[in-house]
Amino acid sequence: PMRRIALMNQKGGVGKTTTTVNLAAAIARQGRSTLVVDLDPQAHATLHLGVDPDDAHASAYDLLMDGSADPTDAALEVSEHLHLIPSETDLAGAESELASQNDRHHRLDRVLGRLEECYEFVFLDCPPSLGALTMNGLVAAREVIIPMQAHFLALQGLGKLLETVQLVRTGLNPKLRVSGVVLCMHDAQATHTREVVADMESFFESARADVESPWRFARVFRPPIRRNIKLAEGPSFGQTIFDYAPDAAGAKDYEALGAGLLREWDRL
Amino acid sequence: PMRRIALMNQKGGVGKTTTTVNLAAAIARQGRSTLVVDLDPQAHATLHLGVDPDDAHASAYDLLMDGSADPTDAALEVSEHLHLIPSETDLAGAESELASQNDRHHRLDRVLGRLEECYEFVFLDCPPSLGALTMNGLVAAREVIIPMQAHFLALQGLGKLLETVQLVRTGLNPKLRVSGVVLCMHDAQATHTREVVADMESFFESARADVESPWRFARVFRPPIRRNIKLAEGPSFGQTIFDYAPDAAGAKDYEALGAGLLREWDRL
Numbered sequence: 398p399m400r401r402i403a404l405m406n407q408k409g410g411v412g413k414t415t416t417t418v419n420l421a422a423a424i425a426r427q428g429r430s431t432l433v434v435d436l437d438p439q440a441h442a443t444l445h446l447g448v449d450p451d452d453a454h455a456s457a458y459d460l461l462m463d464g465s466a467d468p469t470d471a472a473l474e475v476s477e478h479l480h481l482i483p484s485e486t487d488l489a490g491a492e493s494e495l496a497s498q499n500d501r502h503h504r505l506d507r508v509l510g511r512l513e514e515c516y517e518f519v520f521l522d523c524p525p526s527l528g529a530l531t532m533n534g535l536v537a538a539r540e541v542i543i544p545m546q547a548h549f550l551a552l553q554g555l556g557k558l559l560e561t562v563q564l565v566r567t568g569l570n571p572k573l574r575v576s577g578v579v580l581c582m583h584d585a586q587a588t589h590t591r592e593v594v595a596d597m598e599s600f601f602e603s604a605r606a607d608v609e610s611p612w613r614f615a616r617v618f619r620p621p622i623r624r625n626i627k628l629a630e631g632p633s634f635g636q637t638i639f640d641y642a643p644d645a646a647g648a649k650d651y652e653a654l655g656a657g658l659l660r661e662w663d664r665l
Numbered sequence: 666p667m668r669r670i671a672l673m674n675q676k677g678g679v680g681k682t683t684t685t686v687n688l689a690a691a692i693a694r695q696g697r698s699t700l701v702v703d704l705d706p707q708a709h710a711t712l713h714l715g716v717d718p719d720d721a722h723a724s725a726y727d728l729l730m731d732g733s734a735d736p737t738d739a740a741l742e743v744s745e746h747l748h749l750i751p752s753e754t755d756l757a758g759a760e761s762e763l764a765s766q767n768d769r770h771h772r773l774d775r776v777l778g779r780l781e782e783c784y785e786f787v788f789l790d791c792p793p794s795l796g797a798l799t800m801n802g803l804v805a806a807r808e809v810i811i812p813m814q815a816h817f818l819a820l821q822g823l824g825k826l827l828e829t830v831q832l833v834r835t836g837l838n839p840k841l842r843v844s845g846v847v848l849c850m851h852d853a854q855a856t857h858t859r860e861v862v863a864d865m866e867s868f869f870e871s872a873r874a875d876v877e878s879p880w881r882f883a884r885v886f887r888p889p890i891r892r893n894i895k896l897a898e899g900p901s902f903g904q905t906i907f908d909y910a911p912d913a914a915g916a917k918d919y920e921a922l923g924a925g926l927l928r929e930w931d932r933l
């Protein structure tokens with residue numbers, strides 16, 4: 398069945414979009430059919446993949462607001478095995494427009510249900526908040542990957558985030574689990590990096606025995622994604638790291654991360 | 666009169682909180698009475714200043730939801746000339762709770778009106794969105810400072826941001842203007858930095874003659890704030906850069922930025 402992965406973290410600028418785009422691209426380069434859904438009104442995943450949100454004829458917004466819209470019509474081919482359902486500016490209005498509707502958190506789940514035969518992997522890029530758009534991502538997803546930095550303050554935010562996953566799992570989406578953490582903008586030399594990573598790993602370790610825990614099998618994925626200026630430059634040219642700077646450290650790291658995740662997903 | 670400055674950018678992780686905290690601290694160290702208001706449910710400015718949001722007895726949330734609450738009661742002394750109105754987790758609920766109220770964007774403006782005699786400078790740390798909390802910040806502020814990186818994609822977001830300032834100025838707060846941009850996590854060696862900064866400066870230059878433009882007198886502030894690991898570590902210990910690493914490049918940059926802004930503010 399189609400794997401549905403939400404890249405989620407309510408903290409801003411932690412690498413959600415950079416990871417959605419480059420991890421999806423890494424998986425697609427292995428010949429696996431992949432869809433990216435841009436759930437952020439800022440439309441950075443859309444721009445990162447070389448699409449102008451103002452040009453797109455149908456978007457994630459249209460699909461969320463109009464249950465009868467055709468998702469295959471909204472999906473754009475970005476490269477051979479990589480498709481995109483783009484965001485647009487109107488998506489900012491969706492948070493309040495959805496607020497009054499009963500089924501407001503289930504819209505995307507229904508959309509993805511209609512795409513089950515089309516893709517092996519769907520990656521959902523969430524905005525930096527816990528509002529209706531991220532909730533749609535969490536109800537539509539089956540697993541959550543959390544991009545974050547190895548800073549102590551980031552661990553604080555992790556607690557709140559996991560609480561939200563727990564709430565969604567209990568109330569709305571019993572299949573939801575946390576697969577793990579991608580360490581972004583990683584600086585192995587910084588004073589507290591090793592300590593913070595060790596904290597994260599022992600936190601997940603202590604959940605192994607808890608049959609009820611949504612992060613029972615979560616872990617810190619390897620390799621960490623090192624800070625690499627090329628990763629920050631690619632988006633401005635609408636290119637993934639594999640097109641912009643295929644020899645850069647950022648390309649190696651996302652390729653290795655993708656390969657490791659694929660091995661695991663194919664085993665399960 | 667009390668200067669009210671919103672640190673605003675809907676893009677996540679661009680340095681809003683780091684700039685709010687360290688710029689306010691730099692101004693306070695010059696002996697000028699300064700208040701920070703943490704408008705972000707993530708409460709990172711609060712944590713950065715060494716305050717546990719769960720301990721605070723009154724918060725920005727209480728003041729926004731209860732017009733009769735006493736703002737001087739919510740303000741905590743962080744250091745000699747620096748006070749904080751902290752955030753708390755409940756602030757996340759404020760976006761939807763405020764949604765149905767008529768005066769929902771004016772709450773903070775009223776709160777600050779009651780503090781006119783108490784502080785020379787108020788810095789408002791906004792969340793990474795254009796929702797009710799940021800709107801309260803923009804209606805309460807008289808000037809906007811935009812923290813951002815010198816990347817081409819960041820220029821895209823700038824357009825949307827300025828459009829929002831224009832809307833607020835026309836509809837809700839005619840006194841609002843953009844003072845300028847703080848370049849955060851600056852890497853002078855990156856390929857496109859100089860070009861992007863030049864783009865920004867010529868954009869503001871072209872607004873000089875436009876009497877109606879909210880960014881008519883906006884500029885790129887100097888110095889840029891260089892990327893400095895110490896700035897990322899301080900928050901985890903609840904310390905500004907001036908306590909955590911007073912000799913670090915980050916301390917020098919924020920001190921120089923603060924001194925330059927003070928000179929300008931005192932002239933006007």
Ligand SMILES: Nc1ncnc2c1ncn2[C@@H]1O[C@H](COP(=O)(O)OP(=O)(O)OP(=O)(O)O)[C@@H](O)[C@H]1O
Binds near residue numbers: 410414623675676677
């Ligand atoms: N490994 C890295 N090395 C260098 N820069 C990076 C790296 N990962 C991300 N960046 C840059 O950091 C910034 C934030 O990354 P990104 O936009 O992916 O975060 P985000 O979590 O999606 O942000 P938002 O919360 O706004 O959606 C971007 O400018 C991006 O190009």
Ligand SMILES: Nc1ncnc2c1ncn2[C@@H]1O[C@H](COP(=O)(O)OP(=O)(O)OP(=O)(O)O)[C@@H](O)[C@H]1O
Binds near residue numbers: 410525849850893900
């Ligand atoms: N000059 C700098 N050098 C190194 N790290 C920095 C610098 N400025 C900010 N950071 C780090 O970058 C991350 C994002 O900064 P910050 O939290 O200030 O951004 P923000 O815009 O407030 O984010 P949000 O959108 O989530 O509110 C933080 O981990 C911070 O410590």
Ligand SMILES: [Mg+2]
Binds near residue numbers: 524
């Ligand atoms: Mg993003």
Ligand SMILES: [Mg+2]
Binds near residue numbers: 681682709790792
């Ligand atoms: Mg912040």
